[in-house]
Amino acid sequence: MGKKGEDTRTRILDTAQDMILGNGYAGVSIDKLISRLGMTKGAFFHHFKSKGDLATALITRFADDGVELFKESLARARKFSSDPLQQLIILIGQYEEIFENLEDPYPGCLLASYVYELQQFSEETREIINREFLLSRKELTGLFREIMKKYPPRIDVDIKSLADGFMSLFEGAFVLSKSLQEADVTYQxxxxxxxxxxxLFDPKLAA
Amino acid sequence: MGKKGEDTRTRILDTAQDMILGNGYAGVSIDKLISRLGMTKGAFFHHFKSKGDLATALITRFADDGVELFKESLARARKFSSDPLQQLIILIGQYEEIFENLEDPYPGCLLASYVYELQQFSEETREIINREFLLSRKELTGLFREIMKKYPPRIDVDIKSLADGFMSLFEGAFVLSKSLQEADVTYQxxxxxxxxxxxLFDPKLAA
DNA sequence: ATTTAAACATACCAAATGGTACGTTTAGCA
DNA sequence: TGCTAAACGTACCATTTGGTATGTTTAAAT
Known part of the structure; x- marks a missing residue:
């Protein structure tokens, strides 16, 4: 595929994602999509063999980007400190940087959008979504295990659900942010x- | 409206809500809805003058129920204790009761479903949704203010966003719960x- | 300069969509 | 019992839907 074709494909994906985050997948018809793209049906179906093909490409890209961001942030955190608690604090800080000083509310998470329309998609789609949730659960649970070994928690907590809380945080904050049109919800x-x-863990707070 | 008509209307609302939480609003056609209800188009349009009318009735009912549950829970908590911190703990405990020992993952929050399709709805719809978010924000912020007066927090926090965290919690947990098909996410x-x-506040944890 | 395949446009289709007009049945009340 | 309005069924319609068949243009390699 040439450069121009690849660009067009990306443009379709970007616009489709933007529209889906505001209308839902079923709420975005191909006609409306190509109309906003200033493009014809032939062009669209040259790049995607069906609407479902677009859906799969979209969620795959979104999930892969999310996983990559998470892995990179974690790797960077591990470089900056050898202490597991500091690593986690740094990891969170990197996400804080992304969501601080946003002008507009975050457009939302495509995973959540799909989850509320899951019956429209194949089981594969759910697995793609779960892959991201389960990966961060696994990585964060491992990190919490290290933290717990070094820093006994003030209150005993379940670390798997503590890890889930991180992903859950975004999904919840995005919903409030979108509805209330407040950009700083996620950062807060x-x-x-x-x-x-x-x-829970920081001993310096003992004072 | 007679009793039978009212029952039918409720059946339509219940089934529509169930389908929308799995397919999205645009993903539920009236044909599919009445097919699952074993009902004809004439029957449906006797109770709702349009699909948008159904949408409004649904979100209004859902939001009102949510507000009512919150107010009742808060009132009960205020009865059981005069201490603001204990009131909040009791309030949370009442929601814990609802979400513990669930067999299936919670079907989801209609507010969140709508939020990811907001462009399909009127500005009124957003206001109905925001009403619930803003009410709990207001009530909880007030409660946190009382708590803070009596119990100085170990770390200084913003109480408005602390209140938002409660609503955000559900929205996030529902997404994970639905996707991973795990029923206990919200409870955790x-x-x-x-x-x-x-x-943050409990002085008994000073030990 | 010619070929070739990717990139896009045009015109069309069957099915599904929300909605309406109008007919029939049912339940309660005078 | 007869009347009336609510409750529901049938048949239909214009539009939109996802998708296809068949073109034309563009860009790069031979």
């Missing part, structure tokens, strides 16, 4: 998550 | 929220 919830972690 | 996140609150 990240701060609370960080505070919770520090209260 | 409620426990973490409670733990966070206690770590």
């Amino acid at each position: 919830q990240l701060q609370h998550y960080k505070t919770y972690i520090r209260l | 996140q409620l426990q973490h929220y409670k733990t966070y609150i206690r770590l």
Whole structure:
């Protein structure tokens, strides 16, 4: 595929994602999509063999990007410190950087959008979505295990669900942010998550 | 409206809500809805003058129920204790009761479903949704203010976003629960929220 | 300069969509 | 019992839907 074709494909994906996050997958017809793209049906079906093909390409890209961001952030955190608690704090901080000083509310998470329309998609789609949730659960649970070994928690907590809380945080914050049209919700919830972690494990707070 | 008509209307609302939480609003056609209801188009349009009318009736009912549950839970909590921190703990506990020992993952929140299709709805719809978010924000912020007066927090936190965290918790947990098909996600996140609150304010944890 | 395949446009189709007009049945009340 | 309005069924319609068949243009390699 040539460069121009690849660009067009990306443009379709970007516009489709933007529209889906505001209308849902079923709420975005191909006609409306190509109309906003200033493109014809022939062009669209040259790049995607069906609407379902677009759906799969979209969620795959979104999930892969999310996983990549998570892995990179974790790797960077591991470079900056050898202490597991500091690594987690740094990891959260990197997400804080992304969501602080946003002008507009975050457009939302495509995973969540799909989850509320899951019966429209194949089982494969659910697996693609779960792959991201389960990966962060696994990585964060491992990190929490290290933290727990070094820093006994003030209150005993389940670390798997503590890890889930991180992903859950975004999904929840995005919903509130979108509806209330407040851009800082996600950043604030990240701060609370960080505070919770520090209260649980950080010995410096003993004073 | 007679009793039978009212029953039918409720049946339509219940079935529509169930289908929308799995397919999205645009993903549920009237044909599919009445097919699952074993009902004809004439019957449906006797009770709702349009699909949008159904949408409004649904979100209004859902939001009102949510507000009512919240107000009742808060009122009950205020009866059981005069201490604001205990009131909040009791309030959370009542939601824990709802979400513990669930057999199936919670079907989801209609507010969130609508939020990811907001462009399909009127501005009124957004206001109905925001009403619930803003009410719980207001009530909880007030409660946190009382708590803070009596129990100085271990770490200084923003109480408005701390209140938002409660609503956000559900929205996030529902997404994970639906996708992973795990019924206990919401209950676990409620426990973490409670733990966070206690770590912030509960003086008994000073030991 | 010619070929070739990717990139896109045009015109069309069967099915599904939300909605309406109008007919029939049912339940309660005078 | 007869009347009336609510409750529901049938048949139909214009539009939109996802998708296809068949073109034309563009860009790069031979």
